[in-house]
Amino acid sequence: MIVALExxxxxxxxxxxxxxxxxxxxxLIRRNPLVMFMCVELMLNAVNxxxxxxxHHLGDVSGQTVVFFVLVVxxxxxxxxxxxxxAILRRKPGATADDIAYLKG
Amino acid sequence: MLDVIWxxxxxxLAGVVLLFLFGRRLGDPRAxxxxxxxxxxxxxxxxxxxxxxxxxxxxxxxxxxxxxxWLPAGGFKVDVTLLADPLSITMALFITGIGALIHLYAVGYxxxxxxxSKFFLYLNLFAFAMLVLVLGENMLVSFLGxxxxxxxxxxxxxxxxxxxxxxxxxxxxFVTNRVxxxxxxxxxxxxxxxxxxxxxxxLNEKAAGLSSSTSLAIALLLFVGACGKSAxxxxxxxxxxxxxxxxxxxxxxxxxxMVTAGVYLMxxxxxxxxxxxxxxxxxxxxxxxxxxxxxxxxxxxxxIKKVLAYSTVSQLGYMxxxxxxxxxxxxxxxxxxxxxxxxxxFLGSGSVIHGMHDEQDMRHMGALRKAMxxxxxxxxxxxxxxxxxxxxxxxxxxxxxxxxxxxxxxxxWAVGLVTALLTAYYMTRQVMMVFYxxxxxxxxxxxxxxxxxxxxDAHVVRPHESPWIMLGPLVVLALLSIVGGALNLPFTDNLKxxxxxxxxxxxxxxxxxxxxITGLKWTLAIVxxxxxxxxxxxxxxxxxxxxxxxxEPEVLEKAWYVDxxxxxxxxxxxxxxxxxxxxxxxxxxxxxxxGVAREVGWIGSRVRRxxxxxxxxxxxxxxxxxxxxxxxxxxxxxx
Numbered sequence: 001m002i003v004a005l006e007x008x009x010x011x012x013x014x015x016x017x018x019x020x021x022x023x024x025x026x027x028l029i030r031r032n033p034l035v036m037f038m039c040v041e042l043m044l045n046a047v048n049x050x051x052x053x054x055x056h057h058l059g060d061v062s063g064q065t066v067v068f069f070v071l072v073v074x075x076x077x078x079x080x081x082x083x084x085x086x087a088i089l090r091r092k093p094g095a096t097a098d099d100i101a102y103l104k105g
Numbered sequence: 106m107l108d109v110i111w112x113x114x115x116x117x118l119a120g121v122v123l124l125f126l127f128g129r130r131l132g133d134p135r136a137x138x139x140x141x142x143x144x145x146x147x148x149x150x151x152x153x154x155x156x157x158x159x160x161x162x163x164x165x166x167x168x169x170x171x172x173x174x175w176l177p178a179g180g181f182k183v184d185v186t187l188l189a190d191p192l193s194i195t196m197a198l199f200i201t202g203i204g205a206l207i208h209l210y211a212v213g214y215x216x217x218x219x220x221x222s223k224f225f226l227y228l229n230l231f232a233f234a235m236l237v238l239v240l241g242e243n244m245l246v247s248f249l250g251x252x253x254x255x256x257x258x259x260x261x262x263x264x265x266x267x268x269x270x271x272x273x274x275x276x277x278x279f280v281t282n283r284v285x286x287x288x289x290x291x292x293x294x295x296x297x298x299x300x301x302x303x304x305x306x307x308l309n310e311k312a313a314g315l316s317s318s319t320s321l322a323i324a325l326l327l328f329v330g331a332c333g334k335s336a337x338x339x340x341x342x343x344x345x346x347x348x349x350x351x352x353x354x355x356x357x358x359x360x361x362x363m364v365t366a367g368v369y370l371m372x373x374x375x376x377x378x379x380x381x382x383x384x385x386x387x388x389x390x391x392x393x394x395x396x397x398x399x400x401x402x403x404x405x406x407x408x409i410k411k412v413l414a415y416s417t418v419s420q421l422g423y424m425x426x427x428x429x430x431x432x433x434x435x436x437x438x439x440x441x442x443x444x445x446x447x448x449x450x451f452l453g454s455g456s457v458i459h460g461m462h463d464e465q466d467m468r469h470m471g472a473l474r475k476a477m478x479x480x481x482x483x484x485x486x487x488x489x490x491x492x493x494x495x496x497x498x499x500x501x502x503x504x505x506x507x508x509x510x511x512x513x514x515x516x517x518w519a520v521g522l523v524t525a526l527l528t529a530y531y532m533t534r535q536v537m538m539v540f541y542x543x544x545x546x547x548x549x550x551x552x553x554x555x556x557x558x559x560x561x562d563a564h565v566v567r568p569h570e571s572p573w574i575m576l577g578p579l580v581v582l583a584l585l586s587i588v589g590g591a592l593n594l595p596f597t598d599n600l601k602x603x604x605x606x607x608x609x610x611x612x613x614x615x616x617x618x619x620x621x622i623t624g625l626k627w628t629l630a631i632v633x634x635x636x637x638x639x640x641x642x643x644x645x646x647x648x649x650x651x652x653x654x655x656x657e658p659e660v661l662e663k664a665w666y667v668d669x670x671x672x673x674x675x676x677x678x679x680x681x682x683x684x685x686x687x688x689x690x691x692x693x694x695x696x697x698x699x700g701v702a703r704e705v706g707w708i709g710s711r712v713r714r715x716x717x718x719x720x721x722x723x724x725x726x727x728x729x730x731x732x733x734x735x736x737x738x739x740x741x742x743x744x
Contacts, residue, residue, distance in 0.1 A: 024728060028721050036720070101718030 012053035019046035031096035033085045040081075044074050106157035107168035109150060110187045113197055114236040116147040120229035128222030136222035137212035140229045144208050147232065148201035155194050163609055166191055169242055176245075183303060188242035192610040195437060195603075196239040196369055199444050200362050204232050206578040207361075210452050211353035213574035214459060224264060224351070231257035235362050239369060243303040244293045247370070251289065251334065254363045255282050261358060262350040274346035281343040285333015285367075292326035295319065309376040317381065324377055324384035328391075331367025335421045338395045342668055344418055348410040352455030355410060360417050360451050361444035368421065368436055371428040372611060378428070379614035389429025389513060393520045396422030398665070400527035404534070405661035408465050409454045412535050415664075416491065417447055419524060423506055426521060431616030432509030434593065434604045439502035441603075442589045446490035446499055449582035453484035456571040456579065457539060461549060464566060467538040469549040474540040476568040479576045481540045483583040488536045490586040492529035493637040495630075498589030500637070504630050505595060511629060512618055518629075526636040533644025534655075541649055595626065 023042035030036055048067045055063025088095055120143035128136050158166045167190040176183040208228060215224050234253025241247035255278075263275025297303055299319050300311050312320055331337070336344035347359045358364070371378065371388065378385055399419035406412045420443050427436035458465055460477050474481035490497035493504070503525060511518035549566040570576070594600035646652045663669060 027724050028728070031721075097720045100720070103716060104718030105713030105716030 009053050009057040013050060016046045016050035016053065019043075019049065031098055033088065033095070033097050033100075036097055037081055037085060041074065041078075044070060106150075106153045107189060108170065110154060110168065110170045110189050110240065111172060112150045113147050113154070113201070114187075114233050114240060116143045116150065117229045117232035117236065119143060121226055121233060124222055124226040124229060128226055131222060133216060133218075133221040134212050137208070137215070137225050140225035141205060141208035141212060143229060144201060144232055145205040147236070148198070148205050151194065151197045151201050154189050155198060158189065158191065158194060159606075163605070166609055180301075181297070183243060183245050185246055186242035186304075187240040187246075188305070189240065190610055191606050191608075192369075192372055192437070193239045195441065195607070196365075197236055199441055200232065200235050200239065203361050203444055203448050203582070204228075204235075204357060206581055207353050207357040207448065207452065210356075210455070210575050210578040211351070213572050214353055214455055215351065220264070224261075227257055227260045227264070228353075228357070231261070231358060231363070235366070238366055243305060244289075244296060244308075245303050247305075247373075248289060248293065251330075251366065252286065254358070254366065255279065255286070255334070258282075258347070258358050258363060261354040262347045264350055264354065268349070270346075271349040274343075274349040278343035278347050281340055282333045284340055285330045288326045288329025288333070292323050292330065295323050295326065299323070305373055309374060312374075312377040312380040315380060320377055321381040321384055324374070324381040325387065327370060327374060327377075328367075328384065328388055331370050331425075332391070333367075334370075335364050335367030335425070336418050337367070337391055337422060337425060338398060339667075341395060341399065341418050342671060345411055345414040345664070348408070348414050352410070352451060352458060355414070356448045356451035356455070359414065360447040364417060364421055365424070365440045365444070368424040368428060368440055371425070372433045372437060375433050375611045375614035379431075385429045385431060387429070389426050389510070389517055392422045392425025392427075392429055393510070393517050393524070394422070395419070396426060396524045397520050397527070398422075400524045400531065402661055402664045403531040404527060405657040405659075407467050407662075409457060409467050409470070409535065409539065410451070410465060412467075412531060413447070413450055413454060416450075416528065416531070419528065420447065420491070423503065423521070423524070426510055426517060427506040430506070430509040430513040430517065431614060432506060433611035433615055434601075434607050435502060435505040435509055437607060437611075438593050438603050439506055441592065442490070442498035442502045442586070445582055445589045446487045446497075446586040449483060449487040449579060449586055450491065452575070452579055452582065453480050453487060456480040456575055457484075457568075459571050459575070460568040461546070462566050464549040466549070467535065469545050470539045471542040471546075472540070472544040473568055477570045479570060480579065483576075483579040484540065485536060486583040486586050488532045490589075492532050492641055493525055493633060494529075494641070495634060496587075496590060498586050500634070501590035501593065501595070504633055505593070507633055508595075508622075508626060508629055509616055509618070511625070512616060522633065522636050525633060526640040529637045529640025530644045533641045534648050537644065537648035 020043050023039045023046060026039035026042070027036050030039065048070055051063040051067050051070075055061060055067075088100060092099060120140050123139060123143075124131075124136055131139060154168075158168070167188070169186050169188050171184045171186045173185055174182060175185045208225070211224065211228065215221055218224065231254060234250045234257055236250070238247050238250025238254060241250055259275045259279045262278050263272045265271045266275070293303060296308055299315055300308050302308070308323075315323075333340045344359060344364065348355055350359070378388070396419045399415045399422060403412050403415035403419065406415060420439070424436045424439050424443070427433070427439060456477065457470065457473060457480060460473070460480070461470065464470070486497070490499040493500045495501075507518055507521050507525070510521050546566045546568060591602075593603035598605075643653075647655050660666065
């Protein structure tokens with residue numbers, strides 16, 4: 001039934017899952033705050049991709065609506081997150097995420 | 106006149122306000138005159154209400170006046186209502202009448218006291234509270250007065266509060282009365298539960314319909330309250346100590362009025378007691394036991410006021426014997442005559458103390474009748490009245506109580522008779538020691554009070570007669586003590602004024618004596634008179650002629666060690682018990698709390714290790730948690 005090379009919804013979903021996994025693993029193993037931040041963005045957009053794919057598949061526009069909210073939240077998060085990262089790097093040039101362990105119990 | 110009932114308590118209250126604002130400016134003696142005038146004004150109003158009631162037919166002799174609603178709470182409503190009926194007006198008459206006389210006496214007695222105006226403020230406050238107590242139409246208003254007189258009693262006992270014993274005695278009276286107040290309060294709760302109202306009228310109306318256990322419980326709890334206020338066993342201990350207060354206070358509060366509040370309360374709820382006959386038996390036994398007990402103690406006291414204090418406890422026991430025997434008229438009758446002669450005796454003793462420069466030990470007195478003729482003559486009238494010598498007032502009331510006690514149980518009568526004999530004996534002892542025999546004034550301790558006209562020689566006390574402002578009330582009370590019996594003469598029904606007057610209130614509960622008992626009456630009266638005369642003769646032989654050696658064992662002087670036993674019980678096991686409670690508080694209650702805190706702290710010290718501070722470990726936690734939740738939902742088939 002599956003025609004070769006026809007791009008179906010499953011492809012998009014698989015791509016989104018792969019991107020999400022890459023982002024999650026990157027977040028867990030990298031220590032550069034800027035890279036970790038980019039991984040978070042990657043995860044967000046993987047979810048966005050999934051939303052859009054399913055929205056198209058189901059013919060329901062509400063999935064795409066949610067994407068707009070995610071974008072807005074991501075933008076706001078960038079503002080705050082980058083601000084924090086810049087502040088940290090100013091105080092401690094070359095700091096990694098593990099150096100900022102002030103909340104250790 | 107019935108629409109001015111409110112004026113009766115309002116006049117002394119006005120005195121309180123005026124003395125509070127201007128007392129110091131009025132000073133000595135005008136503050137005293139103001140207080141006396143207002144108390145006398147209340148007496149005049151009471152007489153007006155009395156005459157008004159008297160002019161009506163017996164069944165209509167009741168008037169109420171609602172001033173305002175005090176507590177409206179849903180179905181529960183308490184009005185401040187005053188009730189004028191034969192019982193409350195009888196009480197109000199002698200409270201205001203004798204009160205005014207004692208106010209007048211106090212103007213002379215308290216002369217020169219630095220807290221002169223404050224003393225009269227308290228006296229007026231007391232009169233107000235006492236009138237609220239007797240005029241209150243429901244239990245809560247009466248309870249307000251009940252607590253008010255308790256507070257005034259406390260203020261006035263420890264009036265000379267710089268004296269340690271006075272301060273302690275005030276505290277003792279206050280604390281002991283709390284026990285009684287507990288009984289009164291629980292009785293109120295029960296009444297509200299059973300009757301749905303706190304009104305005396307409603308309670309008495311429905312008393313017959315209550316279950317026997319309920320009516321018995323309410324009656325006994327009210328009696329506990331009465332025991333506290335009226336100094337009955339086992340709560341009598343505060344009254345002898347209350348003699349630390351100024352003598353007018355002892356006369357007014359601790360002899361004539363406040364201590365009879367318990368008897369009044371019992372008479373007020375007489376239909377309830379009628380519905381619970383077992384309570385009557387308990388009351389009669391407690392009363393007669395107290396009467397005998399206090400009379401034996403009075404035999405061995407050397408302080409002139411202590412004798413009278415124990416005598417008061419004993420006479421109050423008589424009144425409760427009357428209540429318990431169903432002789433409510435006799436109880437009120439004895440309350441009134443007792444107010445006459447005991448106030449007289451206390452004021453007389455105050456005059457003696459005044460004349461002897463604050464000496465209270467009777468062993469240092471003697472032969473005072475020459476130095477103080479008026480005081481001696483009036484005191485002797487009081488002595489004959491309390492001893493029960495006909496035709497003085499005490500004879501008639503005591504005789505009536507003994508008659509009813511005989512009808513209830515000859516045993517009660519016998520104990521009452523022994524008490525009567527002892528009463529005559531110890532009062533004779535007092536009169537002989539104070540007014541007859543040889544003078545022992547030189548043994549008196551020198552007066553250390555500078556502003557009394559101290560004797561020329563600092564070591565010799567020269568007794569002197571008191572001023573007329575103090576003797577006047579004595580003379581009036583002496584006259585009343587002579588003729589007071591005319592209130593209720595037992596010869597024909599026409600002469601029983603008090604019985605007919607009180608009939609609307611207590612008739613229902615009054616014990617019915619057998620029809621033809623004239624012979625019994627005469628026999629009992631003759632026996633009682635013989636007992637009184639016997640006691641007097643015995644007392645004279647011992648203390649005047651010295652034919653018989655005086656028997657004053659230490660056990661009696663120390664009041665059968667009851668006080669010491671209470672003190673030991675409170676100091677020993679009592680303190681130990683409270684120490685144990687305190688330890689339990691520290692060890693168990695506090696221990697549980699600190700234990701929980703320590704455990705939480707320990708757990709926290711372990712759990713804190715989870716917080717690594719590494720962002721990635723938190724992220725891992727979130728990720729694993731999200732996956733776990735997702736797996737959980739999938740497994741449950743929710744998604």
